[in-house]
Each structure stands twice: as C-alpha cells, then as structure tokens.
Amino acid sequence: MAAEWQQCKIGDLFTLHPGFAFSSRDFTPSGVPVIKIKNVKANGLNLEDFSYVDRSFLETRSAYIVFPDDILITLSGNRLDGSKDTWVGKVAQFRERGSYLLNQRVAVLRPKPDVVVDKRCCSFILSSEAYQQLFIAIATSSGGQANLSSSQVLRADIRMPPLAEQRAIAKILGALDDKIELNRHMNETLEAMARAIFKSWFVDFDPVRAKAKSRQPFGMDAQTAALFPSSLVDSARGKVPKGWKTGKLDQIVDIHSGGTPKTSIPEYWNGDVPWFSVVDAPRPSDVFVVHTEKSITNAGADNSAAVVLPAGTTIISARGTVGKLALMGVPMAINQSCYGITGRSNFGNYFTYFHLQDKVDELAQSTHGTVFDTITRQTFGIIDCLVPPPELTQSFDVLAKPLLQRILANLFASRTLGSIRDALLPKLISGEIRVRDAEKVVGEKV
Numbered sequence: 001m002a003a004e005w006q007q008c009k010i011g012d013l014f015t016l017h018p019g020f021a022f023s024s025r026d027f028t029p030s031g032v033p034v035i036k037i038k039n040v041k042a043n044g045l046n047l048e049d050f051s052y053v054d055r056s057f058l059e060t061r062s063a064y065i066v067f068p069d070d071i072l073i074t075l076s077g078n079r080l081d082g083s084k085d086t087w088v089g090k091v092a093q094f095r096e097r098g099s100y101l102l103n104q105r106v107a108v109l110r111p112k113p114d115v116v117v118d119k120r121c122c123s124f125i126l127s128s129e130a131y132q133q134l135f136i137a138i139a140t141s142s143g144g145q146a147n148l149s150s151s152q153v154l155r156a157d158i159r160m161p162p163l164a165e166q167r168a169i170a171k172i173l174g175a176l177d178d179k180i181e182l183n184r185h186m187n188e189t190l191e192a193m194a195r196a197i198f199k200s201w202f203v204d205f206d207p208v209r210a211k212a213k214s215r216q217p218f219g220m221d222a223q224t225a226a227l228f229p230s231s232l233v234d235s236a237r238g239k240v241p242k243g244w245k246t247g248k249l250d251q252i253v254d255i256h257s258g259g260t261p262k263t264s265i266p267e268y269w270n271g272d273v274p275w276f277s278v279v280d281a282p283r284p285s286d287v288f289v290v291h292t293e294k295s296i297t298n299a300g301a302d303n304s305a306a307v308v309l310p311a312g313t314t315i316i317s318a319r320g321t322v323g324k325l326a327l328m329g330v331p332m333a334i335n336q337s338c339y340g341i342t343g344r345s346n347f348g349n350y351f352t353y354f355h356l357q358d359k360v361d362e363l364a365q366s367t368h369g370t371v372f373d374t375i376t377r378q379t380f381g382i383i384d385c386l387v388p389p390p391e392l393t394q395s396f397d398v399l400a401k402p403l404l405q406r407i408l409a410n411l412f413a414s415r416t417l418g419s420i421r422d423a424l425l426p427k428l429i430s431g432e433i434r435v436r437d438a439e440k441v442v443g444e445k446v
Contacts, residue, residue, distance in 0.1 A: 089135020
C-alpha cells in the first residue's frame with residue numbers, strides 16, 4: 001500500500017500565504033476574530049482567546065481572510081524544546097464558519113490550482129508527530145524564538161497516498177475528530193445549563209422571587225424549594241434573600257497553595273501525579289482538567305509544596321495569567337502560580353466552582369504585584385459575597401452533578417478518541433495498518 005505513495009515537496013502541492021502584520025492599535029474589544037500563533041495547536045484550534053479587529057479590515061485586507069478547510073501552519077514559536085504549547089510548525093485545519101483574518105507568522109497552505117488533494121488528509125499528515133518534529137528540526141532559532149520561512153516549509157518533503165486512499169484516511173480519522181467536536185459542543189450546552197441554574201438560584205434569586213409571589217419555583221421539588229426564603233430584604237448589595245449572611249470569600253473557602261518539585265532531581269518528575277500549570281487550563285465550557293502536560297511522582301509531591309489535592313477541587317490561576325478556572329477531574333497537584341479552592345462547612349464543590357466563576361472578575365481586578373498581577377490569599381479576604389445555607393449549595397451540587405459528570409465523561413472519551421487517532425495516523429502513513437483494518441478499529445469507538 002505505502003509503496004504507491006508519491007514522494008514530493010510540500011511546495012509541489014501547495015502555495016503558502018502568510019498572515020498580515022496587524023499592529024496593536026488595530027485591535028478592538030470585539031469584531032472580526034484574528035487567528036494568531038496562540039490559536040493554532042497541533043491538529044486543533046484554540047477558539048477561546050481571540051484578538052479582534054474592525055470589520056472594515058475584511059475589505060481592506062481581504063487577502064488575509066481564512067476560509068473553511070484551509071490548512072493553517074505557525075511560522076514562529078517561543079522555543080525549540082518541543083513543548084506542545086510552543087511548537088513552531090503547528091498544523092491544523094480550519095473548520096469554522098464565519099469571518100476570520102490571519103495574523104502575521106501564521107500562514108495558510110492551499111492546494112495549487114492544478115492539484116487535487118484531500119485537504120483534511122493532508123492536515124492530518126502534516127499535524128502528525130513526525131512532521132511536527134520535522135518542522136522543529138528545520139526551523140532556525142534566534143534569541144529563543146524559533147522561525148520557519150515560507151521556503152523552508154515548501155521545500156520540506158511529504159509522502160502522499162493516492163487520492164482514493166487520502167479520502168479514506170480522512171474519513172477514518174475525521175470520524176474520530178467529528179466525535180470529539182460533537183463532545184465539545186455537547187459540553188458547551190451542559191456547562192451553560194449548569195451555569196444558568198447557578199445564576200438563577202444564587203445571583204438572580206428566582207426561587208425566592210417566585211415564593212414571594214406565592215408561586216412554586218419552576219422545575220423545583222418542594223424539598224429544595226423549602227430551602228429558599230420567601231422574601232428579599234434590602235442590603236448594601238441591593239435586594240438579597242432574607243436570612244442569607246454576608247461575608248468575605250475567604251470565610252467560605254479553604255485556599256491551598258501549590259509548589260514545584262526540584263527540576264534537578266529526575267526522580268521527582270514524569271510520575272503518575274498530574275501537575276497543573278496555567279497552560280493546562282481547559283476551555284471554560286469543558287470545566288474539568290483531566291490531563292496535564294507535566295506530571296510528578298509521589299516523592300516529588302512529598303518533598304515539595306506540591307500537595308496532591310482531591311478531584312472536585314477548583315483551581316484558579318493566581319499569578320501572571322490570572323483568573324483561569326478549572327475543576328480537577330482527577331486528583332492532582334498544582335504549581336505555585338495557582339491555588340486549589342475547596343468549600344468550607346459542606347459548601348458543595350460545584351457551587352464553589354461556579355461561585356468563583358461569578359467572582360473571578362472581582363478577584364482579577366483586585367490583584368497585587370509590581371511585576372506580575374497576583375491574586376494573594378489576602379485578595380480572597382476583600383471580596384464580598386453572600387453566604388447561602390450550606391445545605392442549599394449541596395442541593396445545587398445534586399442538581400448539577402449529572403450535567404457536570406457528563407462533561408467529565410465526554411472529556412475522558414475525547415481523550416481516548418484522540419489517542420486512537422494519534423496512534424492510527426503513523427501506522428496508516430507507514431502502511432503498517434491497512435485502511436480497512438483502521439475502519440474496524442474506529443467503527444468500534446464511534
């Protein structure tokens with residue numbers, strides 16, 4: 001099978017179109033998203049952290065519009081050590097709809113007019129580990145910055161199968177990616193539902209307002225409804241449920257610091273304990289972190305401040321990039337730039353997460369530090385909050401649990417599907433596994 005593959009240069013098949021050098025004054029709070037280096041991951045896109053420009057750029061810079069199914073490649077990276085968050089030469093297919101523009105040092109690979117290829121298959125090939133390492137190897141480095149030129153990319157070798165096989169490979173691996181994408185969209189819906197319940201109960205006080213009008217709170221059983229008062233009273237915070245206390249955030253949460261084992265001791269690293277840093281923060285809609293780029297051993301945890309915290313602990317990034325939130329999907333340790341947060345006095349884990357989500361802007365605006373913005377323990381002591389009865393937070397957790405546990409299950413499933421895709425790709429490329437055998441493997445999983 002692999003013997004029929006054509007050996008050629010990327011430039012034999014594709015043209016390369018670099019992005020535009022938008023200046024800082026071009027960016028606006030909203031508008032047309034601009035795809036930067038940080039938005040392109042190996043075989044995926046980060047759609048949560050865009051910069052924007054005015055829509056007028058769609059006319060004045062129309063040559064830099066990104067189209068569905070375009071293949072994106074990053075031409076710069078922070079370093080050449082192979083870290084997944086900083087690889088130069090990251091490749092992903094753009095599969096979104098809508099108007100997007102391309103920033104400098106990101107480029108688009110488009111098939112030449114006389115060339116017919118399956119772009120999804122090509123994207124899978126170029127985003128594989130072998131090509132990621134190839135792009136790292138041919139990149140040049142200056143001052144810690146890794147760079148690829150257009151000519152370096154176009155001169156790189158690529159082995160292409162016959163078109164029918166390209167399409168078969170794209171179908172097989174695409175089925176896995178489509179299922180991962182479906183899980184992502186499902187998680188967005190599930191997280192929005194849980195967040196809406198939290199807002200209804202603890203921000204808008206809808207059950208209290210309903211009871212004040214002698215109505216049964218919508219969609220709520222009598223036992224849960226009985227936990228809410230039937231009136232609102234005036235306070236410095238406006239109307240609040242009668243009987244709910246006011247306090248500071250640090251009165252209802254426990255704050256756990258993190259740490260880093262000595263990097264000079266190999267026995268402390270690459271163990272079974274996930275070790276969270278801000279690069280591991282999930283999409284907000286995914287809520288949970290289930291895997292980290294780095295891990296430590298039990299010895300590393302025992303000989304540092306990196307305490308292993310239980311699943312269900314909320315993580316908040318507290319230094320540099322502040323306010324990134326996640327729930328631990330598995331027990332893990334955190335670095336010293338984060339805090340682990342758990343609820344006191346039987347306050348629910350899920351309530352604690354959404355409560356912090358509601359307070360994160362206030363926390364971020366109350367940071368300290370001359371070099372880095374920093375949330376300190378003292379920051380939690382200056383943030384006002386309402387204190388509902390603990391049993392009400394537990395009732396919220398009971399209601400939110402099926403939604404959030406489904407998110408967690410989807411994340412584990414997507415991780416498995418991604419591993420299968422990554423394992424099949426090099427075997428398909430090398431001819432170690434035939435297409436029909438790969439179809440059987442995928443058919444059992446999707």
